Amino acid sequence: MSPKLEFTLLRLWHAALAGGFVVAYVTADEDTYRMHVFAGYWVLGALASRLLLALAGSEAGPLRLRRPSLSFGKPGRNPLFAWMAALLLPALALGAVSGIIADGIPKAEDLHEGLAQAGLWLVIAHAATIAWIFQGRRIREFLSGAALIAAVLAAGPAQAGDPARDAILAAYAKEAGQPFSAARGEALYRSKNTASPDFASCATCHTNDPAARGQHAKTGRVIEPVAVSANPKRFTDAAKVEERFTRDCQTVLGRACSALEKGDYVTFLAAK
């Protein structure tokens, strides 16, 4: 399981558990008894599913339930996470199970109420601890991500032509003295070369689909799409375009690129 999927499952599970708990808490009156019982079983089911999720989670992933330790300050997940899980899961389970007992033996109702109340305080302490650990970072990251998406949506679809890109192409055209071909550009993009064992082709890092995100073969750095359709800012900064051709032609082809090759390449990716 990928860490991203594990975190998503962990969030969904928190939603299921918290939802069940809140419903149980507000329906504790006699007149909403059936809903209360249902929510109680829901909470118990959610707690059981947490154990199954822990079995399905990867070795060092967030779904794992680790034995609490005192190894503060060492690399790895903060040990407080393990302590919270070890405290909260049994405490909430006790609350739910005592509810089932109280359903049969009314004398146990006080015990159930006490345990449920204690569970609520534990949940509040849990939320406070999480807030302390992340100090709003996760929320800020989420908000800045949302703001970015909104900005992209507001910007609307990419423009077809860009004056800066046209100027770059015009300069290469003047030097090359003949028209460019997207087909030749594509052949160059996909060509396999022997100059560098790590970087055999443009597609090594930019992938076979230029509209997809790439990844630097050595550093693992994400590379934004090189196709203009997916990344309208491509080939609009002349100095940067030259810098990249200088480096990457030398690396991948073992030589400098001609103006014709540069023009073909840009033409291919501007249409892609």
Place this chain on the structure above:
Amino acid sequence: MKKFALAFCLAASPALADFAPPITDPVTLKACGECHMAFQPSFLPARSWDKMMANPADHFGDNATMAPDKAAQIRKVLMDGAADTNGGRMGSKVMKRQAAGATPLRITETAWFQRKHDLPERVWKRPGVVTKSNCVACHPAAEKGIYEDD
């Protein structure tokens, strides 16, 4: 109650992340960040950055050729924020573990890095990690200089 709050703070304090001041110069940020994360300069001494920026055409075997004035600007930014110049707390932690006069070129070969990353081999083999220098694979906020452990 006060005592309790204090105990709570003490228990939670290891959760506070290591912080390295990120690069603010836009030219440096963009140039470094194009191929790899723009590593915070406080992870290496100034002499290391000086040596590294002396020959961008051979940047760990890769070609990072750039205009000479741009290289000079980046060199200055990195040297000004280095572990032994303005690297702050992170810088002094790095320097403390460094053999005097050593000029490490890779952050991953500094004694400080190796001490903090004594992890089993399988962790480095995780998909998306690719190389030990890919900080963001495990520290999602590394670009902002925040290195938390979770």
